[in-house]
Amino acid sequence: MGDETVAHFLLGEKFTALSGSVYGGLVASLLDCHGTGSAAAFACVAENIDLENTEIIPVRCVTASLKIDFKAPTTMGTELELIGKLRSIEGRKIWVDMTLSAGDILCATGEIFSVHHIPHHPFFL
Numbered sequence: 001m002g003d004e005t006v007a008h009f010l011l012g013e014k015f016t017a018l019s020g021s022v023y024g025g026l027v028a029s030l031l032d033c034h035g036t037g038s039a040a041a042f043a044c045v046a047e048n049i050d051l052e053n054t055e056i057i058p059v060r061c062v063t064a065s066l067k068i069d070f071k072a073p074t075t076m077g078t079e080l081e082l083i084g085k086l087r088s089i090e091g092r093k094i095w096v097d098m099t100l101s102a103g104d105i106l107c108a109t110g111e112i113f114s115v116h117h118i119p120h121h122p123f124f125l
């Protein structure tokens with residue numbers, strides 16, 4: 001993983017919105033999921049948690065804020081690549097910058113602010 005996280009997705013046609021392109025809400029969902037997962041992974045690196053030999057990642061993050069900019073239609077039928085880069089960590093607060101591309105086309109950028117290690121948060125009871 002190094003200083004960035006990468007994920008690949010090939011979506012089915014049921015996620016089509018405008019002809020030939022992926023529904024924007026799904027683009028946002030992919031960036032949300034990749035962002036929280038990346039934030040958890042970056043938190044593990046910061047805390048020297050060995051991700052290679054850990055069955056269950058002991059860090060969970062939730063989205064506090066998510067911003068998406070749609071740059072170009074996301075082509076249906078092309079494998080999508082998501083890349084996350086750590087912007088900063090301040091205690092429980094983690095900011096990750098993301099891109100979503102279809103082949104050579106940059107389709108969307110995202111910024112996520114997520115929060116981790118939440119004792120007694122209802123999500124984790």
Ligand SMILES: CCCCCCCCCC(=O)SCCNC(=O)CCNC(=O)[C@H](O)C(C)(C)COP(=O)(O)OP(=O)(O)OC[C@H]1O[C@@H](n2cnc3c(N)ncnc32)[C@H](O)[C@@H]1OP(=O)(O)O
Nearest residue numbers: 032033036037060061062063064065092093113115118121
């Ligand atoms: C397959 C397994 C996958 C597992 C991953 C699942 C995650 C998938 C992603 C999601 O879908 S998460 C669901 C959508 N997100 C939510 O429902 C979150 C709802 N919001 C909350 O639960 C709380 O507001 C939150 C946990 C984000 C923060 O509440 P806390 O009580 O823990 O902390 P607090 O309110 O004290 O905020 C902590 C810090 O963050 C700051 N902060 C919180 N929300 C902010 C915001 N929106 N913008 C900017 N700053 C914010 C806040 O000011 C503060 O800064 P300081 O520490 O400097 O004082």
